[in-house]
Amino acid sequence: MNETAQDQDTGFHTEDMTISVGPQHPSTHGVLRFVVKTDGEVISEAIPDVGYLHRSIEKIGEKVTWHGYVPYTDRADYLAAMFANQVFCMAAEKLAGTPVTRRGEFCRVIACELNRLASHLISVGTFGQDIGAMTPFVHALRERETINNLMEEICGARLTYNYIRIGGVGYDILPETCTRISEFLDHFEPIVDEFNRLLTGNKIFIERLAGIAVVSKEDALQYNLVGPNLRGAGIKWDIRRDIPYSVYPELEFEIPVGTGHIGALGDSFDRYWVRIRELQESCKIVRQCLKMLPKGPAISKVARKFKPAAGECYVRVEAPRGDMGFYVISDGSEYPYRVRIRTGSYTAMSIIDKLSKGIMLADLIVLIGSLDVDAPEIDR
Amino acid sequence: MQAYLDQLIQGGAFAGMPREVVYAIGMLLAAFIVLSAFVAPLAGVTSWLERRVWARMQSRVGPNRVGPQGILQWLADGIKNLLKEDIIPTAADKKLFSLAPYIVFMGFLCAFVVIPFGGHLIVADLNIGILYILAVTSLVVVGILMAGWASNNKWSLLGGMRSAAQIISYEIPAGVSVLMIVFLAGTLSMQGIIKGQGWAPWDWYLFHNPFTFAGFFLYFTAALAEGNRTPFDIPEAESELVAGYVTEYSGMRFLFFFFAEWGNLYVIGAVATTLFLGGWQVPPLAIFENSPMLLAVAQFVTFFLKAYLWVFVAMWIRATLPRVRVDQLMSLCWKYMVPLSFICLLGTVAFMFVPADGQRITSAAMFGLGVAITIIFFLRVGFQIRQAKPELYFKPHI
Amino acid sequence: MGVASYIKDITDTVKSVFEGMSITFSHLVRRPMTIQYPDKIPVPIQETLPLRYRGILEVDLDICTGCLACERVCPITCITIGIDMNKETKQRDFSHFDIDICKCMYCGLCSEVCPTGSIRHSQEFEGASYNPAGLVRHFAPQPASLYKPKKGGETDPKLAVKVDIGQKYLDEFATPDGGAAAEEK
Secondary structure (H helix, E strand, O other), rough: OHHHHHHHOOOOOOOOOOEEEEEOOOOOOOOEEEEEEEEEOOOEEEEEEEEOOOOOOHOOOOOOHHHHHHHHHHHHHOOHHHHHHHHHHHHHHHHHHHOOHHHHHHHHHHHHHHHHHHHHHHHHHHHHHHHHHHHHHHHHHHHHHHHHHHHHHHOOOOOOOEEEEEEEEEEOOOHHHHHHHHHHHHHHHHHHHHHHHHOOOOOHHHHHOOOHHHHHHHHHHOOOOHHHHHOOOOOOOHHHHHHOOHHHHHHHOOOOOOOOOOOOOOOOOHHHHHHHHHHHHHHHHHHHHHHOOOOOOOOOOOOOOOOOOOOOEEEEEEOOOOEEEEEEEEEEEOOOEEEEEEEEEHHHHHHHHHHHOOOOOOHHHHHHHHHHOOHHHHOO | HHHHHHHHHHOOOOOOHHHHHHHHHHHHHHHHHHHHHHHHHHHHHHEEEEEHHHHHHHOOOOOOOOOOOHHHHHHHHHHHHHHOOOOOOOOOHHOOOOOHHHHHHHHHHHHHOOOOOOOOOOOOOOOOOOHHHHHHHHHHHHHHHHHHHOOHHHHHHHHHHHHHHHHHHHHHHHHHHHHHHHHOOOOHHHHHHHHHOOOOHHHOOOHHHHHHHHHHHHHHHHHHHOOOOOOOOOOHHOOOOHHHHHHHOOOOOOOOOHHHHHHHHHHHHHOOOOOOOOOOOOOOHHHHOOOOHHHHHHHHHHHHHHHHHHHHHHHHHHOOOOOOOOOHHHHHHHHHHHHHHHHHHHHHHHOOOOOOOOOHHHHHHHHHHHHHHHHHHHHHHHHHHHHHHOOOOOOOOO | OHHHHHHHHHHHHHHHHHHHHHHHHHHHHHHOOOOOOOOOOOHHHHHHHOOOOOOOOEEEEOOOOOOOHHHHEEEOEEEEEEEEEEOOOOEEEEEEEEEOOOOOOOOOHHHHHHHOOOEEEEEOOOOOOOHHHHEEOOOOOOOEEOOOOOOOOOHHHHHHHHHHHHHHHHHHHHHOOHHHHHHHH
């Protein structure tokens, strides 16, 4: 509807309302802020305001040792700490030429994929909650709690793992833990189906998601969307397959992409559906790794005083929120010279302004949830 | 009520007092008893029960510390809210802001005047009973709109506006569904509608014909929307509007809104029971003929259980469904529910010309359908449990 | 909007609501997940934690060699150790050994570098205090002497027990050889 024309017809003077969504708002997943201009409920502009969770993680990297920086990378994205661990360690290994033991690589993949499960569960669960379905949220968190318990067994922490170290992993995965992981997967896969029956198949849920905030392929590339957001737009791009690292080339898994079978290609439902299918794919990967887990040491010999050769490198992994990259410069000293972190949520934030024009306030919440932006990852 | 007071006056209990004063005192007393002995504990316990039911559906435990199994949680919450600071924002319209909770509260409380508790237990059996309920429950929208406007907060305003649009729209399918039963019963009186039905399920208006069967669900959906319950809780949608029209409220005023919400649940259930589920009708057993007291208790229990079943269903729906968007809410109402309710109304009117034998057969068939749906439902529950292979735990407490 | 899609919308809604409600209803007979910490649990929660759990740091000063490896490796400098020369005994003593639990991020690096397993993560996590100063753990309230590992094993039976505990912790928690230890089992 043309608002100005209506104004001329009725003679009423109308003006936009400016609302501050956040930084303390129930569905901004941390501390995001949007300055939203609305006409009633219809948004004309939503400007993201970032920086509420800035912790100078990049600068800290210049002040602590290579080994000591690993626990800090946990905090870059606390929902998926394992990936930041891994990518920093990969960067350090690349600079120093440190080999990673084979068992270490498998332990890394197991831990990372479990962490991906946990992160995606949070994502789809809170997405349900944003739309008003409380029960799926708690069910997702219930499953995540089991994953956290497994993580506690593997590495002793539930959220900030500091598990992946330069040269391998800190602690070996014990055989009894392997059994418990496969027991969990047996229990988890039917639960994903149940989750789909409860939430994904729900007509109200579909109506809320389908056709909302459609990202075209061009936009996805232009705005540099990564991970499930990019795949939701129908582009088959996954670092695990396209720039292979670790032992992923040996594993069989599919890369789910958005199909647009409900609504339009690249809408919120596609992004959500990619995540749900990635849950199932991650289960498959963990199962394969448990089967293939070789014997041997979990970490190779690395000097306590780790001093990689001077140089620089950029390493990326496929984190739950997409391509996570660390650009690390070494000057040959005990400390990294510069660390730069590239995360998926930051670019996902930038497209919100474009997508939010003309949608309703309730849809903005859907949009934020479907892009799975995560405040700690944006600000670092 | 009036008849009973007349009896007392004739017996000389209130010698020297004008009749009107006696009536007024009687009415106030009745209101006080209903409010303090029934409505307040009911709303409170409903809030506790909702949290427990909800928790179990979410694999949690829920409040279980205050009193046995947490049953006094509502008292603790109430006291906490009473002791909290009552904040009125500086920019708020103070008079309207203070008044709004009471109007909402009054809107739902007035409905209890005509809600029957048993065959003779009713504050006033108005001959326009159901019309009166539709009228006074609309008062809630005034209160909510007032709260939204007076808070001088954009979230509150959006919430208030949403609520106004929603409640006014859903009056229509609710009203038309009620009209169906009024046609069948030929009366607007609550007791009259109940007396038009029998104790047996196949004598209920729910199973009278396919149209009333559908009309019941239309009524229940519309009533949920009027009561701002999920999936229609958009006025206070906490993930969108922070807390909607209650954003700026605190302490006792805040409590009043939720008191009204949980009390309103019972009103929804009670009206549904009256209209469709045979109200307080009990089987004509021999023991009831001898003892009117026992009969009253049985009627009260029957009515209460039937009404509370729908309170439970509302909790259950809230635990299951996501929330609709505001424009979808409107299209659901105007595109789906309003046409369907009119079809049901016409169908019911047409059905009144079916001979009595045909009506009996239809009732039996509809009752069979209801039973079949219930059986299918429980089979499906069994399927869900087999799929997930959870650890079973049948006790209600933990 | 055709009649078919209109009817399909209605049936889809009814079906999916029915399905969802059957799932939530089935949860009424499933066991809740909640652990009713801290009182309604069969065993203290600390006992149920896995061996590798990284709780509040504890130090067994009797077997601490004063090598300062933990102080150096700590990325957040929450460990401060002071070592003085005792003028009477002509030996080096701890003047203080403080761990600031406020700062600690439970990364586990200190307990891994410890040669004797003297500094280690306990299963304890309940460390509430009324002020930040209360969260600084002083492990050497009085000056204490450093531990000197003896060649050929510890002879003092009291210390031998503690050395064994430390070694066991090192073996089980920080397993640098990874799979080898598990393989032997």
